[in-house]
Amino acid sequence: MSTVTLDEMLKALSHPVRRDILHWLKQPELYFADQEHPLSLGVCAGKIERKTGLSQSTVSAHLATLQRAGLVQSKKVGQWHFFCRNDAQIQQLLAHLSQDL
Amino acid sequence: MSTVTLDEMLKALSHPVRRDILHWLKQPELYFADQEHPLSLGVCAGKIERKTGLSQSTVSAHLATLQRAGLVQSKKVGQWHFFCRNDAQIQQLLAHLSQDL
DNA sequence: TTCATATATCGTAATATCGCGATATAAACA
DNA sequence: TGTTTATATCGCGATATTACGATATATGAA
Secondary structure: OOHHHHHHHHHHHOOHHHHHHHHHHHOHHHHOOOOOOOHHHOEEHHHHHHHHOOOHHHHHHHHHHHHHOOOEEEEEEOOEEEEEEOHHHHHHHHHHHHHHO | OOHHHHHHHHHHHOOHHHHHHHHHHHOHHHHOOOOOOOHHHOEEHHHHHHHHOOOHHHHHHHHHHHHHOOOEEEEEEOOEEEEEEOHHHHHHHHHHHHHHO
16 A cells, blocks of 8 residues: 555545545445435435535535545446445555554 | 544544654664663653654644544653553554444 | 536635744753 | 753644535436
8 A cells, every 4th residue: 555545545534524424335225225226336426415414515525535545436327426435445454554553 | 432532543643744653653662772761761752853854843743633632642751751652542543443444 | 409417626715734933831950 | 040951832824624605517308
């Protein structure tokens, strides 16, 4: 894991809303049960936006931060952007922290 | 672990200099072998300051941030302030992240 | 094509963080 | 007492982050 990415990941984790989003995405069936689209696609940005209560643009920026840090992935299906955790990266981060912190 | 402290800890970890300091304090005999005082006391602030290359006031603020987050502890001996890791807290943080992140 | 929906980007204001020098405080020493 | 050493705190400018509304872009539907 590059130092730049480690820095980006920890900066991304340093905001409570972004941690909330990661937490919700861990069990989408628990937090986004009402999504029309199958949760196997991920959770669409609008759902996350409404759950935070913040503005659309703010949440879009938070999601972009998480994605730049490699902590989430997104796929575009039609007009929707579905987000899911990048658990491999998250596990790598945890392993790295356990080792080096 | 309270949410406030989790937030403080992750914010503290989101700066590379503070992560460096934590890393150095993990093996003080490796990074501060030239300290006049026994390393069992911890590493004194001035040593850390010179290792970072930053100003005294800046490093003092970083150490205060780490301490508020509970990631390091300090003891005052004479005119020196010795810092060491709070490994119990760090382990608790890692456990919490492994569980909830 | 026009309209509605979903998301990203832009511009901006408010706030937080960072780093510095200057100064305050406290301890040790002459 | 005054002086030096070690650290903390203050004040400030520079930069980064956060949040917002407005607008742009893209997709899909009418």
